[in-house]
Amino acid sequence: MPGEQRPDIIRSSMVSSRIAELVGPLIGVESVVYGSGSNFGGKPVSVSLLSNNIKELKKAKTELKEALNTNALLKDIEDNDPAGIKEITLELKENAYSLGLDLQYIMSRVRAGFFGVQAQRFQRGQDEIRVWVRYKKEDRSSITQLEDMKIDLPNGNLVALKEVATYSIKRGDVSINHLDGRREIQVSADLKNAEESSATDIMTDIRSNIMPSIQEKYTSVSASYEGQNREAFKLINSLSGAGIPILILIYITIAFAFRCFSQPILLFLLIPVSLVGVAWGHWIHNFSVSIISLLGVIALIGIMVNDGLVFIGKFNINIKDGYKFKESLILAGRSRFRAIFLTSATTVAGLTPLLLEKSRQAQWLKPMAITVSYGIAFATILTLILLPIFISLNNQAKVIFKWLVSGYFPTQESVERAMIEKKEEEKMSVTETSKNT
Numbered sequence: 001m002p003g004e005q006r007p008d009i010i011r012s013s014m015v016s017s018r019i020a021e022l023v024g025p026l027i028g029v030e031s032v033v034y035g036s037g038s039n040f041g042g043k044p045v046s047v048s049l050l051s052n053n054i055k056e057l058k059k060a061k062t063e064l065k066e067a068l069n070t071n072a073l074l075k076d077i078e079d080n081d082p083a084g085i086k087e088i089t090l091e092l093k094e095n096a097y098s099l100g101l102d103l104q105y106i107m108s109r110v111r112a113g114f115f116g117v118q119a120q121r122f123q124r125g126q127d128e129i130r131v132w133v134r135y136k137k138e139d140r141s142s143i144t145q146l147e148d149m150k151i152d153l154p155n156g157n158l159v160a161l162k163e164v165a166t167y168s169i170k171r172g173d174v175s176i177n178h179l180d181g182r183r184e185i186q187v188s189a190d191l192k193n194a195e196e197s198s199a200t201d202i203m204t205d206i207r208s209n210i211m212p213s214i215q216e217k218y219t220s221v222s223a224s225y226e227g228q229n230r231e232a233f234k235l236i237n238s239l240s241g242a243g244i245p246i247l248i249l250i251y252i253t254i255a256f257a258f259r260c261f262s263q264p265i266l267l268f269l270l271i272p273v274s275l276v277g278v279a280w281g282h283w284i285h286n287f288s289v290s291i292i293s294l295l296g297v298i299a300l301i302g303i304m305v306n307d308g309l310v311f312i313g314k315f316n317i318n319i320k321d322g323y324k325f326k327e328s329l330i331l332a333g334r335s336r337f338r339a340i341f342l343t344s345a346t347t348v349a350g351l352t353p354l355l356l357e358k359s360r361q362a363q364w365l366k367p368m369a370i371t372v373s374y375g376i377a378f379a380t381i382l383t384l385i386l387l388p389i390f391i392s393l394n395n396q397a398k399v400i401f402k403w404l405v406s407g408y409f410p411t412q413e414s415v416e417r418a419m420i421e422k423k424e425e426e427k428m429s430v431t432e433t434s435k436n437t
Contacts, residue, residue, distance in 0.1 A: 043188035044199035048224040056218040074189040084172040096164035260417035267308040277378025281370040296371030316418035325412035344380040
C-alpha cells in the first residue's frame with residue numbers, strides 16, 4: 001500500500017526485513033537485495049576501495065563484505081564489481097615459442113575457427129555479400145574441440161592446440177570503475193532499521209576498527225567513504241567555503257547601512273539560539289536532522305536577519321527623534337510588532353500544508369519546512385524579547401567603555417551610533433550656516 005495509506009508503525013524497511021528473514025540464505029546467487037526504497041544521496045553505508053593492484057583490491061572487497069555481513073544492523077550488502085561472463089584465457093607453453101608461435105597468432109587462429117574470418121566480399125545487384133569461413137557447428141560446440149583444433153605452423157605443419165597452449169576459464173570484468181586515477185570497487189549497505197541505528201556510528205566503526213586491519217594486509221588499498229557520508233561532507237565543505245564569506249558580506253552590508261559595527265553582531269547572535277526551535281520542531285514531528293534541514297537553516301538565517309533589521313532600524317530612528325534609550329526600545333517593539341509578526345505568521349502558514357502532508361514525496365522536504373517554520377516562530381520571540389536584551393547589554397558595554405576612556409558616565413543615548421550621527425549632522429549644519437553668514 002502507498003505510504004500515506006499504511007499505518008504509521010508499518011514502514012517499507014520493516015516489510016523488506018521480514019521478507020529477508022523468511023526467505024533465509026540463498027545458495028548460488030551472485031547478488032540478492034531486499035530494497036525498501038531509494039536513499040537520498042546514496043546508501044547510508046558506502047566505502048570505495050582504491051588500488052591499482054587488482055588482486056589485492058578484490059581480496060580487500062571480499063574481507064570488507066564479510067565484516068559487514070557480521071553486523072546485525074546492516075542489510076543489502078553489495079558492490080559495483082559483479083562477476084562477469086565466463087572467459088577462456090589461453091597461455092602458451094614453452095615449446096610454442098621454439099615453433100615460432102606467439103600468443104597473438106594463436107588467438108587469431110582460435111578466433112578464425114570459432115568466430116569466423118571474412119574470406120570474400122562481392123556485389124550482387126544492390127546487395128553486398130560477405131563470405132565468412134569457420135568450423136561447422138558440431139565442431140565448435142564444446143571445450144574439448146578447442147583442445148583438438150589444429151594450429152598451422154610457419155613451416156606448413158599442423159599441431160593440436162593442447163600441445164602448444166593451456167587454457168583456463170575465468171570470469172571477466174563487466175565494468176571498470178576509476179576514482180582519483182585508481183581502480184575503484186565500492187561496497188555499500190543499507191540499514192535494517194534507520195530509526196534504531198545510526199549510519200554515522202557504523203561508518204565510524206568501519207573507519208576505526210575494520211579498515212585498519214584490511215589496509216594492514218593489503219598495503220596498496222586505500223579507502224574513500226562515499227554515499228550519504230560523502231554528500232554530507234561535500235555540503236559541509238561547500239558551506240564552509242562559501243558560507244563564511246557570505247556571512248561576512250551580510251555583516252558588511254548591515255554595518256554600512258547602520259554605520260555601526262556592533263549591531264550586526266547582535267543579529268548574528270540570534271542564529272545559534274534559534275536552532276533550539278529547530279531541534280524542538282524535529283523532535284515534535286519525529287524527524288532526524290538531515291542535510292535538507294541544514295539547507296533550511298540557510299533560509300532561516302535570511303528571514304531572521306530581515307526581522308532584526310526592521311527592529312533595529314526603528315530603534316535607531318527613535319534615538320534620532322530624541323527618545324530615551326528604554327523608550328526607544330519599547331516603541332520599536334510596539335511599532336514593528338505587526339510587521340515582524342505578520343512576516344513570521346504568513347511564512348509558517350504557507351509551510352503548514354507541507355507539514356501536514358502525509359504523501360511519501362513530501363517526506364523529503366519536510367525537514368526543511370520544519371526548520372523554517374519552527375525556527376522562524378521561535379525567532380519571532382527572539383527578535384521581540386532577546387534582541388532588545390542584547391541591545392541593552394551592548395549599550396551598557398559602550399557606557400562602561402566610555403567611562404573607562406573619559407572618566408565620566410555618559411547617558412545611554414549618547415553612546416548609540418544614531419545619536420552620534422545626529423550630533424555630527426547638527427555640527428555640519430551649524431558649520432554650513434556660519435559659512436553662509
